[in-house]
Amino acid sequence: MHLDWTALGRVTGVSIGATVAVVVVFALGVLGLARAETAHERDGGGQGLAVAQAGACFLACAAVVAYGIYLIVPQFH
Structure with a gap:
């Protein structure tokens, strides 16, 4: 049995990079909230940009999850 260690290393690197990226984007969404x-507690206004940032971050995380499910489930192809 022959293993392509270079390909395995690439897959590992991309997986770790994607995981870190999703966690960072999710953390930015929590920071926005x-x-x-x-x-809202301070002056009751000025929260629109922070909510928009949080929404965009959570939408990006949902898109990554949906794409992963699309790749895993063969009926979607």
């Missing part, structure tokens, strides 16, 4: 809540 925290900033929106802080702005």
Whole structure:
């Protein structure tokens, strides 16, 4: 049995990179929600940009999850 160690290393690197990227984007979404809540408590306004940031980050995470499910489930192809 022959293993292509270079290909295995590439897959591992891409997997780790994608995982870190999704976690960072999700954390930015949580940060946006925290900033929106802080702005709401402080002066009751100015939270639109933070909510938009959070929404965009969570939408990006949902898109990555949906794409992963698309790749895994053969009936979607």
